[in-house]
Amino acid sequence: MTTISTTPPDTSALGLENEHGAHNYHPLPVVAASAEGAWITTDTGERYLDCLAGYSALNFGHRHPALVAAATDQLQRITLTSRAFHHDQLGPFCAELAALAGKDMVLPMNSGAEAVETALKLARKWGHQVKGVTEGRATIVVMDGNFHGRTISIISFSGDAEAHDQYGPYTPGFRSVPYGDVDALSSAIDSDTVAVLIEPIQGEAGVVVPPAGYLHAVRETCTTSNVLMIADEIQSGLGRVGTTFACDREQVAPDVYVLGKALGGGILPLSAVVADADVLGVFTPGTHGSTFGGNPLATAIGRAVVEMLATGEYQARARAMEPILRERLDALTGRGLTGSRVVGLWAGIDLDPALGSGREFCEALMRRGVLAKDTHGSTIRLSPPLMISEEDLAWGLDRLAEALEELRGTVVAD
Numbered sequence: 350m351t352t353i354s355t356t357p358p359d360t361s362a363l364g365l366e367n368e369h370g371a372h373n374y375h376p377l378p379v380v381a382a383s384a385e386g387a388w389i390t391t392d393t394g395e396r397y398l399d400c401l402a403g404y405s406a407l408n409f410g411h412r413h414p415a416l417v418a419a420a421t422d423q424l425q426r427i428t429l430t431s432r433a434f435h436h437d438q439l440g441p442f443c444a445e446l447a448a449l450a451g452k453d454m455v456l457p458m459n460s461g462a463e464a465v466e467t468a469l470k471l472a473r474k475w476g477h478q479v480k481g482v483t484e485g486r487a488t489i490v491v492m493d494g495n496f497h498g499r500t501i502s503i504i505s506f507s508g509d510a511e512a513h514d515q516y517g518p519y520t521p522g523f524r525s526v527p528y529g530d531v532d533a534l535s536s537a538i539d540s541d542t543v544a545v546l547i548e549p550i551q552g553e554a555g556v557v558v559p560p561a562g563y564l565h566a567v568r569e570t571c572t573t574s575n576v577l578m579i580a581d582e583i584q585s586g587l588g589r590v591g592t593t594f595a596c597d598r599e600q601v602a603p604d605v606y607v608l609g610k611a612l613g614g615g616i617l618p619l620s621a622v623v624a625d626a627d628v629l630g631v632f633t634p635g636t637h638g639s640t641f642g643g644n645p646l647a648t649a650i651g652r653a654v655v656e657m658l659a660t661g662e663y664q665a666r667a668r669a670m671e672p673i674l675r676e677r678l679d680a681l682t683g684r685g686l687t688g689s690r691v692v693g694l695w696a697g698i699d700l701d702p703a704l705g706s707g708r709e710f711c712e713a714l715m716r717r718g719v720l721a722k723d724t725h726g727s728t729i730r731l732s733p734p735l736m737i738s739e740e741d742l743a744w745g746l747d748r749l750a751e752a753l754e755e756l757r758g759t760v761v762a763d
Contacts, residue, residue: 362392375708377715384411387737389720398745400714400721400733404552405584405695408611409657410734416614416653423649431640442648445655446621449593450606454629456622457643457651461583461609462498464620467637468546468579468607469502471622473522474631476543480575487543490576492528496553497546497581529559531566538570544577544605545570549595552584555728556690556697564599571604577628583609583620588658588735590693591668598692604628614654619647663735667693670742674731677746685753696731697724704756713752719745 359368362380382392387410389397402408409416423438430436443455456471458464472489476482491497491506498504504512505519524542526533528551538545549564551557571578580603585595587608592598594606606623613619622629641647657663671693678689678698689698700710707723714721723729733742 377711377720379715379720386410386412387734387741395718397715397718397720398733398741398748400719400731400745402732402734403615404610404722404730405587405589405732406610406613407615408588408663408735409614409654410736411615413614413657413736415657416616416650419649419653420614420616420646423646426645428646429641429644432638432643436645438645438648438652439643442643442652442655445652445659446608446612447623449655449658450623451602452606452623453626454624456629456632456637457648458620458622458639459618459641459647460498461607461620462500462503463639463642464583464607464609464622465497465503465546465581466500467622468544468581468605470637471605471624471628471632472544472546472577472579474636475577475628476541478631479627480543482541482543486541488522488524488539488541490534490537490542490545491523491525492547492551493525494528494551494554494557495525495546495548496551497548497583528554528557529563531563531570534567535570535574538574538576542574542576544579546579546581548581548585549598549601550585550590550692550695552695552730553724554697555699555724556692556695556730558690558692562599564596564601568601568603577605578603579605579607581607583607584732585695587611587654588663588667588693589695589732591671592664592693593658595692612651612654613647614650616650617647619651621651666735667695670694670737670739673739673742674746677743677750681750681753685757694733694735694737698729698731700727700729700753700756702727704753705759710752710756713755714748717748717751719748719752 380392381389383390387399389399446455458467473487476487477484493508502520504516506523506525507513524537526537568578580596582594596603609620674696675691685701685704687699687701689696707727707729710729711721711723721729721731
């Protein structure tokens with residue numbers, strides 16, 4: 350006999366998402382309805398300090414006036430042409446972003462994963478046409494602990510079981526080596542190697558910073574071996590670590606930058622592959638494309654982002670916040686944290702597993718009005734908007750200390 354439920358359906362935004370949305374995420378039970386700067390307001394009026402900033406997509410905060418103005422102005426004119434026609438924003442965007450990166454050319458896409466896929470295709474085509482690698486034999490060296498997206502090709506070389514498992518068959522042609530190990534990198538390169546794909550700082554892994562001098566050694570190895578150095582700066586780039594690009598911290602210039610997230614100003618998806626003409630020039634009409642890639646609305650916003658970064662204001666702000674963030678987190682090591690890594694306005698903090706999971710810690714932060722995200726068990730990432738005030742950052746760190754005390758007290762009570 351069929352039982353008919355008399356419980357009325359949950360028609361709230363959260364209820365509808367739980368019932369009709371695919372469960373490929375496990376978000377905190379906070380329903381954002383509006384936001385400004387570093388603060389989010391929910392559908393029931395609670396305010397939360399955003400210490401995730403869309404995984405660095407919101408480097409300039411929610412609804413930055415200059416970015417909203419750029420989007421609003423462009424919305425009144427034209428939003429999409431496809432690349433079948435020219436439009437008046439694409440050329441200036443490419444020129445301005447290329448100048449910011451010190452390169453010749455830009456290929457705009459939409460999501461970060463699309464940009465990484467573009468870079469992989471670029472490396473293979475360059476390897477075949479320029480380096481002379483036999484088609485079908487090209488290899489790309491990647492790093493253990495990497496995160497570059499979730500397409501089939503990208504998860505083929507992921508070591509994260511949740512991202513990788515049960516999606517085979519996988520794309521061949523990748524060799525993974527320990528992050529930070531120059532000797533292992535050198536050993537993995539042979540005559541068929543066309544590129545090394547690296548995050549200058551591994552974000553999803555927990556803001557893992559390589560040993561000093563490592564990026565220099567990677568650059569030298571790539572140059573000596575005639576392979577492309579591809580820097581995935583989707584999370585680490587565009588001001589987050591106190592420099593325009595994370596590679597700038599060691600004054601290293603890769604052959605290819607892969608950019609995304611903050612490039613769209615937290616308004617639209619916008620990504621890009623940036624390189625010199627002798628690399629990007631291997632793409633010719635019809636060999637790669639995207640209907641929405643480089644659309645007028647996204648590139649108008651991207652131009653405003655590049656203009657803001659060109660002043661150096663946001664990079665300087667991240668540098669100024671770095672010692673404040675480091676000092677406060679260092680003081681909590683041994684008091685609930687087992688360690689932390691701080692670079693610019695970005696931190697990975699390791700919770701003592703005896704106190705609970707990273708998810709439980711984020712829930713304790715949420716109860717105190719702070720939003721953050723766990724990764725890999727007991728590690729939590731902090732990446733507030735670069736425009737956050739020192740007062741708001743201090744308030745958020747005070748709440749973090751309180752959350753640790755709560756978890757410590759719970760363990761003692763048990």
